[in-house]
Amino acid sequence: MSSIKIELHENQVNELVEVCKSFSNDPLELIHVLHKAQSIFGYLPAEVQEIVARELKVPVAKVYGVVTFYSFFSMIPKGKNPISICMGTACYVRGGEKVLEEFKRKLGVEVGETTKDGLFSLNCLRCVGACGLAPVVMVGDKTYGRVSPDGVQEILAEYR
Amino acid sequence: MDKINLTIDHKPVQVEPGTSLLKAAEQVGIKIPTLCYLHLEDLNIENKPGGCRICVVEVSGRRNLAPSCATQCQEGMEVRTNTMRVLNARKTVMELILSDHPFDCLICAKSGTCDLQKTAQDLGIREIHYKGEQSHYKEDRSPSIIRDMDKCILCRRCEMMCNEFQTVGALWGINRGFMSVVAxxxxxxxxKSTCTYCGQCVAVCPTGALTEVDHTNQIIRALANPKKKVIVQTAPAVRAALGEAFGMEPGTLVTGKMVSALKELGFDYVFDTDFAADLTIMEEGTELLKRLTNYLAGNKKESLPILTSCCPAWVNFFEEYFPEMEDIPSTARSPQQMFGAIAKTYFADKIGVDRKDLVVTSIMPCLAKKYECQREEFKTDGNPDVDYALSTRELAALIKQSNIDFLSLPDSDFDKPMGESSGAAVIFGTTGGVIEAAVRTAYEIYTGKTLERISFEELRGMEGIRHATIDFDGLPINIGIAHGLGNARELLESIKAGTCNFHAIEIMACPGGCIGGGGQPLHHGVSGVITARQRAIYEEDLAKPIRKSHENPYIKELYDEFLGEPLSEKSHHLLHTHYFDRSKVKVVIPKTK
Structure with a gap:
């Protein structure tokens, strides 16, 4: 996997090294560090995991173990506009799944994947605490309520 | 603190606070089955994830069944280990484990020595009531170790050995749920990982998920080829453990039977790695004295301590983790490789055989030796100095396949010249042995005096890190010893930090040294097996008429006829090596886009 070397931006690498330092390079802070790392890079490619391993002095295999254990962490780069469809109980019963199917159809990707042009990535989440607006979709930080399959096209158009 | 009283299967037991139910049960002769649990008390190795649930017991007043390995005894507890409820639960757990296991026991390399198989038999499993999905994972074949994760039961023993004991960090549990795998x-x-091929994961694996690469067929083929001369060398630790594979008590020396078996197998010459161990002492001991003399003379370029370099997993470890310290270990090749180099030059010439027609086989307690003999620097025109390295277990398999009744074999002697060795060479098989052997020779060369006392008890034992000061006739020599790569790492960090005052350090990757190697008959988590092998090694040393490497007459002959003297040009070419930086975590500082 890491045979395909990704070139990371130097300033991002420096930022990650600083993050590790801010946690005193403590191996027990691995999950926190990975959390921050993902917010810097958008995802956790092998190269980023190797830097974290080196800085915290933990085996890369352990870092990879943690990354693959928690569904929050991703090794696939997120799209420019990450789409999250709520699959919490309220959203689900009010047709969240149909909305998800429509996003999949329109974008031609499965859950956890990113479109070829890098514009969108598709994910599910469990309840954003806006059940009154069910079904809920988030694109980046923006929330859309009472979304129907018919409205999907309109949402995507905003970002194209 | 006061002792704790409880009953287990109505038998009263008194234990120290903190004792597990499993250990307390052992005190009254109750053996609760286990799978993930592993405890080698004499080596301070423990795996107790409480994950497999095979060891569950019923505790009065407790709603759920308790894992006995991870539950501490408490005052007044009434524990039952074999009620209907417990037996049913255990069977269910075992059936669930087996429901995701390939049923190829008849042809599995672990069959007969598999803990999972034995436990299933002990529990009387005759049917699997659960039909579910089965894991299918790619097979991973390295030069030494094969990973077949379809057979893994996620006991995490390998992960514990690789990380806690060895600090190698090659294996870790990844993914979750049904997709979990140790990788x-x-x-x-x-x-491509940081694996050193120490084989300790294989040594503790309770199933056939981790096994060694099998070279027995190549040996059978070579032995059947009339155009080939096939010779064999046996590492010191093999003779102290091979008997176990034939039901003998741990610690039974089978040197003579082993030689007989190898002769019956058809090897043209049965030689001893111990011969090369004596040679190692001549080279490494001389190197130690040279570096020591330079150092004492105030030569700033000379760095001490000198580290032993016999152990191939240890070499892999420092090349991986401490490449900046490449100049500290001795440049002496390991005994296996010294043997190969001498066999394919000096000995091949002696018997008039071309090196390509001479097949050098070694029997090793070790899996890293399989990788070591394939290293490019140990080949001449593509022809390796050592063609195949078999584990002790593979030799046992070879003996069984060839209809040899091992127990009834008479004793035989090794062939000459490369079968002659001293007691100093035998103790290479245990932690502390290489450095004791080096001291026996270095002392006499340095002081010009004869050693009064040949056994150095202060260098022996099973402590992970040991140290002693040996008096070289007024010059105190500080010696450090570590076995287990985690302990080695500790010593290396202290060298890096400049807080280490040792002149020489011996390092072995495996617990107890080679006697606890990854290629030895499995200890099945039984404490005392490795210690018993250690006793056997020292017993063999005591019984040897020659106990110092430099007194081995065939070593003297080798230098007279062929090598000249230790550290000569020829010695350097054939008996010494160089190291590489193979650190895996190499983050290239990226260019700004």
């Missing part, structure tokens, strides 16, 4: 980072093959 190297990014699910790469072992060969």
């Amino acid at each position: 190297p980072a990014f699910e790469q093959d072992l060969e």
Whole structure:
């Protein structure tokens, strides 16, 4: 996997090294560090995991173990506009799944994947605490309520 | 603190606070089955994830069944280990484990020595009531170790050995739920990971998930080829453990039977790695004295301590983790490779055989030796100095396949010249042995005096890190010893920090040294097996008429006829090596886009 070397931006690498330092390079802070790392890079490619391993002095295999254990962490780069469809109980019963199917159809990707042009990535989440607006979709930080399959096209158009 | 009283299966037991139910049960002759649990008390190795649930017991007043390995005894507890409820639960757990296991026991390399198989038999499993999905994972074949994760039961013993004991960090549990698997980072093959091939994961694996690469067929083919001369060398630790594979008590020396078996197998010459161990002492001991003399003379370029370099997993470890310290270990090749180099030059010439027609086989307690003999620097025109390295277990398999009744074999002697060795060479098989052997020779060369006392008790034992000061006739020599790569790492860190005052350090990767190697008959988590092998090694040393390497007459002959003197040009060419930086975590500082 890491045979395909990704070139990371130097300033991002420096930022990650600083993050590790801010946690005193403590191996027990691995999950926190990975959390921050993902917010810097958008995802956790092998190269980023190797830097974290080196800085915290933990085996890369352990870092990879943690990354693959928690569904929050991703090794696939997120799209420019990450789409999250709520699959919490309220959203689900009010047709969240149909909305998800429509996003999949329109974008031609499965859950956890990113479109070829890098514009969108598709994910599910469990309840954003806006059940009154069910079904809920988030694109980046923006929330859309009472979304129907018919409205999907309109949402995507905003970002194209 | 007061002792704790409880009953287990109505038998009263008194234990120290903190004792597990499992250990308390052992005190009254109750053996609760276990799978993930592993405890080698004499080596301070423990795996107790409480994950497999095979060891559950019923505790009065407790709603759920308790894992006895991870539950501490408490005052007044009434414990039952064999009620209907417990037996049913255990069977269910075992059936669930087996429901995701390939049923190829008849042809599995672990069959007969598999803990999972034995436990299933002990529990009387005759049917699997659960039909579910089965795991299918790619097979991973490295030069030494094969990973077949379809057979893994996620006991995590390998992960504990690789990380806690060895600090190698090659294996870790990844993914979750049904997709869980123990694997190297990014699910790469072992060969691309930080693995040192120490084989301690194989030594503790309760199933056939981790096994060694099997070279027995290549040996059978070579032995059947009339154009080939096939010779064999046996490492010191093999003779102290091989008997176990034939039901003998741990610690039974089978040197003579082993030689007989190898002769019956058809090897043209049965030689001893111990011969090469004596040679190692001549080279490494001389190197130690040279570096020591330079150092004492105030030569700033000379760095001490000198580290032993016999152990191939240890070499892999420092090349991986401490490449900046490449100049500290001795440049002496390991005894296996010294043997190969001499066999394919000096000995091949002696018997008039071309090196390509001479097949050098070694029997090793070790899996890293399989990788070591394939290293490019140990080949001449593509022809390796050592063609095949078999484990002790593979030799046992070879003996069984060839209809040899091992127990009824008479004793035989090794062939000459490369079968002659001293007691100093035999103790290479245990932690502390190489450095004791080096001291026996270095002392006499340095002081010009004869050693009064040949056994150095202060260098012996099973402590992970040991140290002693040996008086070289007024010059105190500080010696450090570590076995287990985690302990080695501790010593290396102290060298790096400049807080180490040792002149010489011996390092062995495996617990107890080679006697606890990854290629030895399995200890099945039984404490005392490795210690018994250690006793056997020292017993063999005591019984040897020659106990110092430099007194081995065939070593003297080798230098007279062929090598000249230790550290000569020829010695350097054939008996010494160089090291590489193979650190895996190499982050290239990226260019700004």
